[in-house]
Amino acid sequence: MTKISAHLGISVALTAAAISTTHAFAPGPSNINHVISPTSTCLDAMPPLIIGPMIRRMREGDAKKNMPMAAADEARIEAPGLRVGAGAWKWPPVWPYDSNFFKRKVEMDAKANDSSNPMQQMMNGMNGGGESGLDGGDNSTDSGVLFDSMKFWEEKSEVRTELDERVVEKITNHYSFYLRDGMSILELGAAENSYLPSTLKLNKHVGVGAVQSQMDANPSLTSSMIVDLNKVKEDEGVDSVEFGELCSDEGFDAVIMANTIDFLNSPREVFKSSWRALKPDGIMIVPFLSKDAYVDKFEEAFTKQWREMTDDQHMWVCGSFFQFSAGDGWEGLKGFDISPEGAKKEDEGMLAKLKQNDASAPCTAFVVQAKKKSMKEEVDENDVEGFIQSRLWMMPTLEDRDKKLVTPRLARAYDSLDSDNDKDRMLQHFNSLPKVYASLIKMDQFAFTFSMQAQLAADLVGDPDFDGNDLQINNLKMGLGLRKPSKDFWAPVGKLTAAMTPEDKVNLLSYIVPRFGTGDKAQDDALEAFVSGLEPTFSVIRSKCPSMKECDVQLLGSELLASEVLKTGLSTREEFAVWLGALSEVDLEFILTKRKSFKEEAVQNLESFKEARESEVKRVEDRREKIQEQVTEARENRSVMFSPRTGKMEEVEKKGGFQLPF
Secondary structure, eight states: OOOOOGGGOOOHHHHHHHTOSOOTTOOOGGGOOSOOOTTOHHHHTSOHHHHHHHHHHHHHHHHHHTOOBSOHHHHHTSOTTEEEOTTOOOOOSSOOOOGGGGOBHHHHHHHHHHHTOHHHHHHHHHTTOOOOOOOTTOOOOTTOOOOOHHHHHHHTTTOOOOOOHHHHHHHHHHHHHHOOTTOEEEEETOOSOOOOOTTOOOSEEEEEESOHHHHHTOTTOSEEEEOOTTOEETTTEEOOHHHHHHHHTOOEEEEEOTTOGGGOSOHHHHHHHHHHHEEEEEEEEEEEEOTTSSHHHHGGGOBHHHHHSOHHHHHHHHHHHHHHHHGGGEEEEEEEEOOOTTOOOTTOOHHHHHHOOOTTOOOOEEEEEEEEOOOOOSOOTTOHHHHHHHHHTTOSSOOHHHHHHHHHHHHHHHHHOOSHHHHHHHHHTGGGHHHHHHHHTTSOTTTSOHHHHHHHHHHHHHSTTOOOOHHHHHHHHHHHTSSOOOTTTHHHHHHHTTTSOHHHHHHHHHHHGGGTTOOOHHHHHHHHHHHHHHHHHHHHHHHHOTTSOHHHHHHHHHHHHIIIIISTTSOOHHHHHHHHHHOOHHHHHHHHHHHHHHHHHHHHHHHHHHHHHHHHHHHHHHHHHHHHHHHHHHHHHOSEEEETTTTEEEEOOSSSSSOOOO
């Protein structure tokens, strides 16, 4: 199999999912039910002293790969087959996949043919083509070839998936562990069979699928609707008014989506919509099978990631869809291997392949699932960061990296505000963050680091006057050099402050931009007074402090002028000139020293903030471990316990008697 290029920047765990050919979930010795015949011709020629150690090493390798990445205590309270526990997942800081990762073979082949045809490339260029569609909801390639998924499924309406009964039983049993009577369930990718327990009595079961006739044949569904899950609004969700209304009220206890992720163009958006549909603490369960399970029927609809990755890697990729849709808005992310006994595994060791030759063996089956975390509704003054973090879970445009960087800065900005009114105004303006980052992500990340981007975003949103209106965003872009600067303001400001450091320019930018777009004439006059007062202010400071560096002259002058003139109701330009003229060289040097000390204090405060946060995380983790120890002790000493098999409380005999089913 062709390996994916390492330049995706995927972290260790996800790299194992996206790149490695070593699989964490290969079958162990417990899955092997017969021994190699002593008369096997393929092994007869090998000396016993060689074959013995070789088989032992194979067994040890299989056993190592078969070890679950989950604590024993965690496995005891989950359904059978837990392989990846909540603390085992590791992710890169940003969405690691390009648009080709979710294209079909026909689209990729057409794109390859176009790239090898110089005449076609020239024609594309003449027609304004050639740009790659990065919109997650666009099924087209550079060649213009479309894969119409809705048409494909309609043409396949008479084709049934027909899963092995042993696989169906495993999926049904897994559902039975987490789904309860009276629940409301949303099923994505619904067809003729939901694989739910026959005894489950649901309050509501809404099916969302591509073929109405298939959903009509499903006795479990109480209602259904046709929705194209591959038509999305990028970074927002599925593009369907009816489906959006269904998801908007957080009305479902569970979302199930069996054997569907293999066909999704834009899984992140589908998972975002699913998160919105769930009640707090609701669960999303995503079962899927080996990629060979129904390849003869639906191969044309498989995306690139499904065709080229292994089943083990699919588990990590599916987990990443949770992570990059709502981040910490999901909790308890877990992965299960629910493959039936004797299931054929991909890329097994030589020993397992020699032993397993049953053509009727069932396919492998897996599940990835997580619960929706409750969003904080009100600000806890003792945990402002936690409140802000929850507000950013579903915010578009910001990558996970950006959210982690900007959250503590926003919390500090909130704490620095004096009045409750200013704090309320700041919170109301959180929705402007995506607009800010839409500009920031276009900046050179080496000259304008991610930390600087986060600081500018936090400073802007932390200003009660910033609401992200069009005029403010336009001036932000001019200040960043993303648009041609205005001749009457940004061109002279940029020229006169050229010697300032990037950090100081960012600070000044965050103070200027919120002053635009207020509709207040006095504020417009203040902006004019600022830009016209820069050069005279710098001249006064140079005359009083001839040895001061030019970068410090510009820093001191621009910030003194901004603090007194930019905000209305403080000082006029004339009053500021009189005040500045009265200052001595010693006064100006003192102010500059004090200003520079703020940065050092800010760095120290940031370090203290990080230490306090790490201490709190450790305290919570220690408390969680203590609770888990108490639970374990109580479990070991209990006399009755719930049986998933019977659905009743049963007595536990210390020797023999009822046992856990895993």
